[in-house]
Amino acid sequence: MSKIAYIIEFIASRNPVHAKKLRQNLTCLGELYDIRAEAFLGRYELLLSREGRDLDFAIECYLKMIADFTMETIRFRKTGQYSSRSFAEVNARVYANPAVMEYYMHGLLLSQFLFKHHYEMFCFFCGELGKRQACARHYLEVGGGHGMQLAEAARVLGEGTTLTAVDISRTSLELARQLTANDRILFVHSDIFKFIPERKFDFITIGEVIEHLEDPAALLRCAAGLLADDGRLFVTAPTNAPAIDHIHLFRNAGEIRQLILGAGFAIETEFFRYAEDMPAQQAEELKVTLLYGATLRKAAN
Amino acid sequence: MNVNELLQPILNTTSPLQLADGPESIPTWDSIAQINIITAIEDLVGGELSTDEVLSLKSVARVVEICRAHGVELAVGPS
Numbered sequence: 247m248s249k250i251a252y253i254i255e256f257i258a259s260r261n262p263v264h265a266k267k268l269r270q271n272l273t274c275l276g277e278l279y280d281i282r283a284e285a286f287l288g289r290y291e292l293l294l295s296r297e298g299r300d301l302d303f304a305i306e307c308y309l310k311m312i313a314d315f316t317m318e319t320i321r322f323r324k325t326g327q328y329s330s331r332s333f334a335e336v337n338a339r340v341y342a343n344p345a346v347m348e349y350y351m352h353g354l355l356l357s358q359f360l361f362k363h364h365y366e367m368f369c370f371f372c373g374e375l376g377k378r379q380a381c382a383r384h385y386l387e388v389g390g391g392h393g394m395q396l397a398e399a400a401r402v403l404g405e406g407t408t409l410t411a412v413d414i415s416r417t418s419l420e421l422a423r424q425l426t427a428n429d430r431i432l433f434v435h436s437d438i439f440k441f442i443p444e445r446k447f448d449f450i451t452i453g454e455v456i457e458h459l460e461d462p463a464a465l466l467r468c469a470a471g472l473l474a475d476d477g478r479l480f481v482t483a484p485t486n487a488p489a490i491d492h493i494h495l496f497r498n499a500g501e502i503r504q505l506i507l508g509a510g511f512a513i514e515t516e517f518f519r520y521a522e523d524m525p526a527q528q529a530e531e532l533k534v535t536l537l538y539g540a541t542l543r544k545a546a547n
Numbered sequence: 548m549n550v551n552e553l554l555q556p557i558l559n560t561t562s563p564l565q566l567a568d569g570p571e572s573i574p575t576w577d578s579i580a581q582i583n584i585i586t587a588i589e590d591l592v593g594g595e596l597s598t599d600e601v602l603s604l605k606s607v608a609r610v611v612e613i614c615r616a617h618g619v620e621l622a623v624g625p626s
Contacts, residue, residue, distance in 0.1 A: 262570040262605055263581045317598055319584055522579065532579065 311353030323486035347417035363519040389455035393422030466509035482539035511542035569606040593616035
């Protein structure tokens with residue numbers, strides 16, 4: 247039995263509705279998905295075993311995260327708002343709570359291969375990074391989270407490239423450090439708004455971070471200041487995605503585009519996927535989560 | 548109210564539901580339907596379900612039990 251098949255069987259015993267969705271979503275992703283997922287899960291199991299844990303622990307974390315999502319979705323359906331309104335509230339509830347952060351980070355890590363839209367966005371990221379492989383000398387990831395994209399950057403970008411990850415959460419940084427296991431990466435525990443680098447960066451990744459902020463535009467403007475003039479910013483954000491740590495509600499992709507353009511960027515390429523397999527009109531009506539991603543360059547003055 | 552009246556429109560079926568029915572036996576009982584079932588129960592009982600109740604909702608029988616725990620008796624059988 248493959249590791250993915252084992253995970254889905256485990257989930258089916260606890261959350262049959264979610265397992266049903268996973269079975270439907272993951273059967274059509276192709277051979278490359280199977281290869282990537284098994285390779286990643288093999289590395290992840292090694293990481294877990296070094297901590298005296300196993301895949302079952304990670305699946306339990308994932309199930310807790312799904313339970314959180316479900317409860318938040320029910321409230322979102324009724325109120326039309328996310329449950330957290332301020333960074334201070336989320337900080338107390340999540341970021342400064344190591345137990346919550348731990349299951350949330352492990353849950354998110356598994357979601358990269360269990361959520362179809364997460365995996366497809368990861369593929370988009372790989373393609374966009376690949377286009378800049380030759381010219382990305384200095385790579386920065388803001389809010390590196392679980393480290394999946396960081397690991398890909400370390401794999402793809404040449405030995406001469408510097409790699410920096412800045413995160414406000416020590417738990418995230420530690421998980422990313424262990425997952426990437428790469429001495430080339432500099433991990434910086436800092437608020438990005440207080441981060442003062444020695445140089446500008448050629449490629450900056452901000453993956454599913456701006457929805458965690460009270461003022462997402464401020465982060466994009468901050469990133470513009472850190473980005474080389476001919477550099478690229480890769481940014482992703484979800485719409486209608488109730489979660490315990492989401493603050494800023496984007497109601498549609500247009501609101502994200504508007505934010506991007508207002509922060510002084512031009513959109514070079516973009517990609518989006520709904521979290522449920524259904525026609526776009528139905529997904530809009532039901533306020534189904536849409537994951538939006540784009541590669542940006544500084545707009546001409 | 549009969550449990551069929553509550554669940555059949557959400558699950559888009561006219562077949563009478565059995566207590567043992569759940570996501571495995573009803574093709575339309577998916578993640579969207581699950582949220583719709585929970586919100587329909589909350590509307591019916593006039594209160595919010597706990598996380599444990601939400602997570603345990605895996606069958607028609609459990610829908611009936613949860614409603615009963617909130618003081619609403621659902622009839623079972625053809626409506």
